[in-house]
Each structure stands twice: as C-alpha cells, then as structure tokens.
Amino acid sequence: APDHPGFGLSRAAPGYGYTPREHAAVLEQLVAQLDLSDITMMVQDWGGPIGFAAATRHPERFAAFVIGNTWAWPKSDPGTQIFSRLLGGPIGSYLILRRNFFVEKAIPGSMKLQRLPPEVMDAYRGPFPTPESRRPVHVFPREILRSRPFLADIEQGLTQVSDRPALLVWPTKDIAFKEPARQRWERIFPNHRTVILEGAGHYIQEDAAEEIVAAIRDWEPAAHQQPAAS
Numbered sequence: 001a002p003d004h005p006g007f008g009l010s011r012a013a014p015g016y017g018y019t020p021r022e023h024a025a026v027l028e029q030l031v032a033q034l035d036l037s038d039i040t041m042m043v044q045d046w047g048g049p050i051g052f053a054a055a056t057r058h059p060e061r062f063a064a065f066v067i068g069n070t071w072a073w074p075k076s077d078p079g080t081q082i083f084s085r086l087l088g089g090p091i092g093s094y095l096i097l098r099r100n101f102f103v104e105k106a107i108p109g110s111m112k113l114q115r116l117p118p119e120v121m122d123a124y125r126g127p128f129p130t131p132e133s134r135r136p137v138h139v140f141p142r143e144i145l146r147s148r149p150f151l152a153d154i155e156q157g158l159t160q161v162s163d164r165p166a167l168l169v170w171p172t173k174d175i176a177f178k179e180p181a182r183q184r185w186e187r188i189f190p191n192h193r194t195v196i197l198e199g200a201g202h203y204i205q206e207d208a209a210e211e212i213v214a215a216i217r218d219w220e221p222a223a224h225q226q227p228a229a230s
C-alpha cells in the first residue's frame with residue numbers, strides 16, 4: 001500500500017501542498033519508478049480520485065480494480081458542501097489540528113462492526129503527534145470542493161479503463177457513500193461483481209477485512225482469466 005506523503009512514514013518534499021492532485025502525481029511516479037504493469041488496484045475514500053487519476057493517465061498499466069466506498073467525480077450536493085466547508089474551514093482546523101478529530105473521533109465513530117484495539121489506534125495516531133503534523137488531514141475535506149476541476153478530469157478519463165474487470169466491495173452503513181454511488185460505479189464498469197458488506201461502516205478495511213479478502217480471492221482468478229485490455 002503506498003504511503004502518501006504526510007500520512008505515514010513518507011516525508012513530503014518542500015512546498016508539497018497535500019492536495020489530491022499532488023498525491024496522484026506521487027502515485028504516478030511510484031508506478032513509473034517501479035515499472036509496474038498488470039496492476040490490480042484497490043481504492044477507497046480519497047483513494048478513488050487519487051488512484052483513478054493515475055490509472056486514467058496510464059491505462060496500459062492497470063488490469064483490474066477493487067473499488068470500495070469511494071468516488072471519482074465532482075460532488076456538490078448539500079451534504080457534501082456542508083461537510084467540506086465545515087471541516088475544511090476554521091472549525092475543522094481547530095477540530096483536526098488541535099483535537100486530532102479524524103483519528104480520535106471519526107475513525108472509531110465510523111466503525112460499525114469492529115472495535116479497534118489500543119495498539120491499532122496508536123498506529124493511526126503515530127503520524128499525527130502534533131498540530132502541525134495534522135495539516136495534511138485538514139486539506140482533504142477542503143479539497144472535496146476545491147478539487148472539482150481535478151475530479152472532473154478524472155471523471156472524463158474513466159472511459160479509458162471502464163472495460164476492465166472490477167470488484168465492488170460496498171458497505172451498507174457508510175454515512176458518506178451510499179447506494180447511488182455504488183450504482184454509478186456499476187454503470188461505469190459493466191464488467192463488475194458487487195459484494196455487499198452488510199453492516200459495515202466507512203472504514204471497510206477495519207470493519208470487514210476478512211470479507212474483503214475472501215471476496216478478492218474468489219474474484220481475482222476469474223478477473224485475470226479474461227483477455228487483457230488493450
């Protein structure tokens with residue numbers, strides 16, 4: 001799993017702004033540097049725009065996709081606008097920088113099936129010990145609206161990869177991404193299989209890890225038996 005600058009052990013270059021466009025450029029560089037091909041990429045939440053930005057610019061390197069609760073198009077519904085302006089503004093700055101809101105409240109609060117043990121919570125806290133270290137987290141909610149041109153470019157480019165096999169692993173209790181988003185992905189990728197994660201919340205990697213692994217193992221051999229996309 002790529003460790004995006006500012007979100008783990010990878011340090012950001014001077015002047016790095018932690019925007020989705022910049023993260024996508026780093027991912028592109030990683031793929032090129034390692035000369036990766038025949039990639040099956042899993043995306044979730046902001047991983048959708050970041051991952052598909054790279055995939056639509058280099059479709060020849062990507063063979064299949066595992067798509068969790070995410071999006072790859074501009075969002076402007078009232079709920080999204082409120083969330084982006086609230087958490088991307090001064091109130092969000094206080095909550096995120098001073099209270100470590102996303103780690104301390106959003107992650108455990110969005111879990112519906114599992115309770116994270118202390119050592120896992122400590123791992124989530126690890127990259128964000130100070131207010132300054134949490135600035136990358138504050139960028140993301142703001143960028144939901146500010147990055148609409150970037151998201152529009154990705155949406156246009158999805159036709160470059162829409163013939164690939166896709167596995168959707170979709171939770172039923174995510175407050176952010178609901179059934180219409182899943183149905184939109186199913187239309188984008190006609191060659192899809194959908195696995196519903198009953199009762200899972202936003203952080204599917206933690207809430208339904210075993211179900212996701214089983215779904216990938218069941219789907220992946222069949223996906224790669226299909227003719228490679230040109």
